[in-house]
Structure formats: structure tokens, C-alpha cells
Amino acid sequence: MRISPKATIMSTPLPSTSSDSSKKSSIATLRGLLPFLRPYRQQFILAAIALVIAAGATLAIPYAFRQMIDLGFSKIGDGGTQGIEHVNLTFLALFGVAVILGIATAARFYMVSWIGERVTADIRNAVYAHVVTQSPEFFETTQTGEVLSRLTTDTTLIQAVVGTSISLALRNLLLFVGGLVMLFITSPMLSSIIIVMLILVIAPIILFGRRVRQLSRDSQDRIADASAVAGEILNAMPTVQAYTHERIEAQRFADSVEHAFTTAMRRIRARSLLTMIAILLIFGAIVFVLWLGAHSVMQGEMSGGKLGQFILYASIVAGAIGALSEVMGEAQRAAGATERLIELMSVQSPITNPSLPLRLPSAAKSQVHHGAAVEFEQVTFHYPSRQDTAALANIHLSIKAGETIALVGASGAGKTTLFQLLLRFYDPQQGRICIDGVNIKDLDLHQLRDAIGIVPQDTVIFSANALENIRYGRVNASDEEVMQAAKMAAAHEFIERLPEGYQSFLGERGVRLSGGQKQRIAIARAILKNPRLMLLDEATSALDAESERLVQQALETAMLGRTTLIIAHRLATVKRADKIIVLEHGQIVETGNHAELIAHGGVYAHLASLQFHLN
Structure with a gap:
């Protein structure tokens, strides 16, 4: 099934791109992509099924380790053969889980990659089809290089999000939720402590993420400026060479590229700092809770297998949060790109067809044939x-x-x-x-x-x-x-x-x-x-x-x-x-x-x- 992107996007209310747009969350801005995603519900459902199976298989691994420690290793220590059989069955079950995980992960990767490529192609077609209908008034104020940047760089960022980041976000969201549920099943007390601490550390991360989004938008704007300069120079090469301005124009482009690089480095520094803060705060909270758990084992309040299970689920939750923060950075960049494309798609040509057009008299009725x-x-x-x-x-x-x-x-x-x-x-x-x-x-x-x-x-x-x-x-x-x-x-x-x-x-x-x-x-x-x-x-x-x-x-x-x-x-x-x-x-x-x-x-x-x- 192919979308008619132009008709769909123009019939959907476009998000405002006014000065307060930077205050919106990435998710709100990315809603502008929904008209392009809706035609592929079937592929999304298949990817979601594979995603759920893969997440379920991952969440089954810590439970298997608990069984192996509590019911296998402990009985081996008592000198029984039943523990050895239990360990063998546990590892066989782990291999089966690995097979399911591998197949489901491959299926998920294929489906979401297909969706990413297809949606990106639809967006490029829709933007180009919209641009070529604009009147010359549009091109009086818009540089061709900027339009080309939005068709290439911006859509590539969106492709990364649709084809990879959304899948990773959903996968890690499932692991986060599933891991939390299993943490509470394993130890409600330790889980309650870790949740309170996570809430305290995530709040500053979200606030800092808004800054990253604005810097991402600025970075894309500078890239578009560089593309516009390059397009202008390349389209006028005979004139440039006739006036021996090769070095001047090369320097002008270099200055534009350097400006884009400087802006990109601000974004990279902010994103690196965000990642560091997220890892330090989240893993610090988890290490503290695990220290409490170790003391519970030493005091005989929980088994070694249960603590091992708790540690693995805590690792899964921590890894999911870390991955989500990474995906959030990609989403921030894609949000800026989506915003720019929506701005372009929202431009309406003042030259429009009448709702009920008339027809010219046929040539035979004209004064001359x-x-x-x-x-x-x-x-x-x-x-x-x-x-x-x-x-x-x-x-x-x-x-x-x-x-x-x-x-x-x-x-x-x-x-x-x-x-x-x-x-x-x-x-x-x-x-x-x-x-x-x-x-x-x-x-x-x-x-x-x-x-x-x-x-x-x-x-x-x-x-x-x-x-x-x-x-x-x-x-x-x-x-x-x-x-x-x-x-x-x-x-x-x-x-x-x-x-x-x-x-x-x-x-x-x-x-x-x-x-x-x-x-x-x-x-x-x-x-x-x-x-x-x-x-x-x-x-x-x-x-x-x-x-x-x-x-x-x-x-x-x-x-x-x-x-x-x-x-x-x-x-x-x-x-x-x-x-x-x-x-x-x-x-x-x-x-x-x-x-x-x-x-x-x-x-x-x-x-x-x-x-x-x-x-």
C-alpha cells in the first residue's frame, strides 16, 4: 500500500512552528510524521509482535538464572544429582530463549528498517511534490540549497528515528516496564527505593534534554546554510572562474561549514554531558540499592538467586534507561528536522486552482482558428x-x-x-x-x-x-x-x-x-x-x-x-x-x-x- 503523502499531510492540521515551538516535547513535534506512518499499520503490528517476543525472551533470562542458582547450584553443593539435571535443563531452556530472541530481533530489525526506508521515501516525495507546486514568490525568499538540505539531511535524520530509534525506544520501554514489574515481584522494598531515586534523577535529565533539542535545530539550520552556499556557487561556476573568485568562494563555503561545525559541536557537547549525567545518576542509584540488597542476603532476608535475579533485572532497567536517553538525543535531532519539514510543507502557494474551474472556449470558437x-x-x-x-x-x-x-x-x-x-x-x-x-x-x-x-x-x-x-x-x-x-x-x-x-x-x-x-x-x-x-x-x-x-x-x-x-x-x-x-x-x-x-x-x-x- 502506497500513501498519497501530499493529500494526507495537507488534510492534517500542521503543528505550529512559531517561536514557542522549542518548548514542545520531541514527541509532540514528531506527531507531524503520523500521516506518513498510518498506511503501514500492518508492518508496525508485525514489528510490534516481534518486539514483544524479543522483550519477553530477554526478561525470561534473569528468572532462569535465579532457578539455576537456587535450585541447581545449591543442590549440587548438597551432593545431589537432581541439581545437575536442573542446571542442564536451565541451560537448554536458555539456548531456546536465545533462539527465540535471535529470530524475533531479526524480524523486528527487518520490519522497522523497511518502514524507515519506505516512510523516508514518502516524505521526500511529498516535500518535493509540494515544493514544485509553489509559485515563484516562494523561490524569491527560499534558497534552493536549503530545500535540498531538507530533502536529504533532514529526511535522513527522520529515517534514523523511524527505522531504528522508534524500535529501540519501544524495545527499551518494554524492557523498562517489564523489568520494573519483575523487580517488584522479586523485592518490593528494594524496588520502591530504586523507583523513588530514579524519579529524582530523571527530572534534571528531561530538563536538560530540551536544550539539546534547540541546539539540534540550530545545527540543522547551519547545515542548510552551507548547502545553500554550495548550490549557489556550483550553479555559477563559469562566472566564479571568469572573475577568478575560486579562493574567495571556497573560503566563503569553508566559513559556512566551520559555522555549522561549531554549532554541531555545541550540540555534541550538550548531548555528551546529558549522557554522562544520565549514566552517573542512574547507575549510582542502582548501585546504592544493590548494596542494600547484598546486606539483605548476608542477613538471610533473601536468597542469593533472588538477589542475582534482582541484579539482572536492575541491569536491564538501567540499560533500558540509558538506551532511552540515547534514543531521546536522536529524537531531539529528528524533532528539529521534522519541524523544518513541517514548516516547508505548511507553506501554501498563493496561486491556487479554483474549486470549480472554467474551461477555455475550444479553438474552433476562437476568432482565429x-x-x-x-x-x-x-x-x-x-x-x-x-x-x-x-x-x-x-x-x-x-x-x-x-x-x-x-x-x-x-x-x-x-x-x-x-x-x-x-x-x-x-x-x-x-x-x-x-x-x-x-x-x-x-x-x-x-x-x-x-x-x-x-x-x-x-x-x-x-x-x-x-x-x-x-x-x-x-x-x-x-x-x-x-x-x-x-x-x-x-x-x-x-x-x-x-x-x-x-x-x-x-x-x-x-x-x-x-x-x-x-x-x-x-x-x-x-x-x-x-x-x-x-x-x-x-x-x-x-x-x-x-x-x-x-x-x-x-x-x-x-x-x-x-x-x-x-x-x-x-x-x-x-x-x-x-x-x-x-x-x-x-x-x-x-x-x-x-x-x-x-x-x-x-x-x-x-x-x-x-x-x-x-x-
């Missing part, structure tokens, strides 16, 4: 990280189906922002955007984005072959359709020249391709998608003159019957547009065709003289 009419109605938008400045202010723009619109303006004028709003990466604070008369907020996000193709200026190439990179535009496309799209984008020829043609691996982020080749791959991807609305963000900026001529011809064919918005800086592209929209400081300042705007002598004419080299 495949195009889409677009309307910006009094749209105002501020980026979340720049609330004081309007990226777009009171934009009103009507685009007919099948029209080609060129967006012109200086950097930061708002051209790319229009694209991002159309794709609903963000929602405007005021106004609305309609496609074929339907507000895009009322559309299913997948249907909206399926209707739009985009060729960004910063082309994204995935670590796959050329065929799959183009097929990203439409995953069910045939090889022939992919190749046809590549031909239309003037990419077929250079792909064929690659060592393995369309099967050639393009390298991480397309490092094996030139800038122009990357852009033609992106254009082929958009053409393959066959959208109703095409967004071209300076799609030919990285092409040489010959490739640009070929791609322009391909784009003219691809744009036929489609609505196309082009962020353009080249005169050839702008002059082909049906309408030119000039943006300045987030506002539309001029509208018209090339000749009209040149004659007007305004912002466009000035930009043309600077960027298009016109007199």
Missing part, C-alpha cells in the same frame, strides 16, 4: 519582495486572437512581468487578465499553461538527450513530431551533427551547446507544444545572422494563426509586429506600429535610436 484573445484590464502588480514599487501600474491592453504584439521598453519596464502574469506565476493585486473572455483565475492552472508556449531569454536545458529536451514541450509527442519541430526551429541540422544525434546527452544545463543552439532547442520545444498563445522573450537574441533568418522564418510559420507576444529589441522583429506596446516604469506610454511611433518621436523613437541604431 487557433489563436486566443487576451485582455489586461486595469492591471496593477507589485512583486512580493518589492512591495513599494509597482512593476505594472494600471495596465489596460486588448490583444485580438492571432495578433502579433511586440513589447518594447528599457530593462525593468515590466515586459517580462506581463509574461509572468499571463502564465499566472503571480496574481495582480488589482485588475484581471482574460483569455478568450475567461478570467485566468477561473481556469485550471494546467489548462491555462497548456495553452501558452514560451521561449525564455535564459534557456533551460535539462540533463537529458536532445530528443527528450525537445519532447519536454509535449511528453506524448512521437520522435517524428520532435524532429519536425527541430527542423522548424533550425535545430535539426546541428543536432544531427552531435556524436549520437538526437540521443546525444546535452550535459547539465546544456553545457555542451552554444547559446544559439540552446535557444533553438527552446524554440523547438515551444513549437512542439503547439500552443494558442506564444510568448517569445527575445527568442533570437543569441543567434547568428544566418540562424536568425532561419528561425525567423520558422517562427513566422509557428506564429501563423496564433496570438504572439514578443519581447523584442531587434528592429527586424519589431517591424513585423501588428502592434508595438511601449512600456516605461510599468506603464504603457505608447501604442502603434513602427512607422507611427517613429513619426511620433516619443519614447519608442528614442529607444529605436539607441537600440536599433536608427537616425
